[in-house]
Amino acid sequence: QSVLTQPPSSSGAPGQRVTISCSGSSSNIGSNTVNWYQQFPGTAPKVLMFNDHQRPSGVPDRFSGSKSGISASLAISGLQSEDEADYYCAAWDDSLNGWVFGGGTKLTVL
Amino acid sequence: EVQLVESGGGLVKPGGSLRLSCGGSGFIFSRYSFNWVRQAPGKGLEWVSSISASGTYIYYADAVRGRFTVSKDDANNAVYLQMNSLRAEDTAVYFCARDLYSSASSKHFDYWGQGVLVTVSS
Numbered sequence A: 001q002s003v004l005t006q007p008p009s010s011s012g013a014p015g016q017r018v019t020i021s022c023s024g025s026s027s028n029i030g031s032n033t034v035n036w037y038q039q040f041p042g043t044a045p046k047v048l049m050f051n052d053h054q055r056p057s058g059v060p061d062r063f064s065g066s067k068s069g070i071s072a073s074l075a076i077s078g079l080q081s082e083d084e085a086d087y088y089c090a091a092w093d094d095s096l097n098g099w100v101f102g103g104g105t106k107l108t109v110l
Numbered sequence B: 001e002v003q004l005v006e007s008g009g010g011l012v013k014p015g016g017s018l019r020l021s022c023g024g025s026g027f028i029f030s031r032y033s034f035n036w037v038r039q040a041p042g043k044g045l046e047w048v049s050s051i052s053a054s055g056t057y058i059y060y061a062d063a064v065r066g067r068f069t070v071s072k073d074d075a076n077n078a079v080y081l082q083m084n085s086l087r088a089e090d091t092a093v094y095f096c097a098r099d100l101y102s103s104a105s106s107k108h109f110d111y112w113g114q115g116v117l118v119t120v121s122s
Helices: none
Strands: A009-012 A018-023 A033-038 A048-049 A063-068 A073-075 A086-091 A098-101 A106-107 B003-007 B011-012 B018-025 B032-041 B047-053 B059-062 B068-073 B078-083 B091-104 B107-113 B116-120
Touching: A009 A018, A018 A086, A018 A106, A033 A063, A033 B047, A033 B107, A048 A063, A048 B107, A073 A086, A086 B047, A086 B107, A098 B047, B003 B011, B003 B091, B003 B107, B018 B091, B018 B116, B032 B078, B047 B068, B047 B078, B047 B091, B059 B068
Parallel strands: A009 A106, B011 B116
Antiparallel strands: A018 A073, A033 A048, A033 A086, A063 A073, A086 A098, A086 A106, B003 B018, B018 B078, B032 B047, B032 B091, B047 B059, B068 B078, B091 B107, B091 B116
């Protein structure tokens, strides 16, 4: 089991809005910022969101991040076929003294 | 252009050793901390180890502590992961990733290498 909990899958039609949740605890999400990574099959992950809600340059503003307490979420609006990928949340864990990841969410664009 | 390139992967028998290298270019290597993250076939991402810019602070996941050793060589712009007593469950693609601090207390992996496959099998 992963320390951070994500739904294994999510789906939506083109143009729709989807949200991916990430649940943790007081030692990780509750006390540190959350980052989100996007990964396409056979490629390295890429940072999609950092510091809970900041987008690196080049990431469309269709992607947004938020955090409340020990949970975080990634929202994708105006869903496009190229958004079909795996999404992972991550945070530093003060108890484990290391990074923890969610199990990943496979997003399917219908 | 920032680049991270891993090497050193391959097939090794259980109990064997392997050393992975991660070479960086396009940035001042000595100013950055680095991480190793692995991904078993068909599975999610798993953090393995981190090393600070100076090499002073080193962290390991419980699954590899005592078997893996991370090190940093600024003269050669490289980070290494020495893996000993390898087990079948260490089979994975190993990625090297650079840390970027967005604030004093917030960082993320801003650049990743392409990954290198390590297969532990008899």
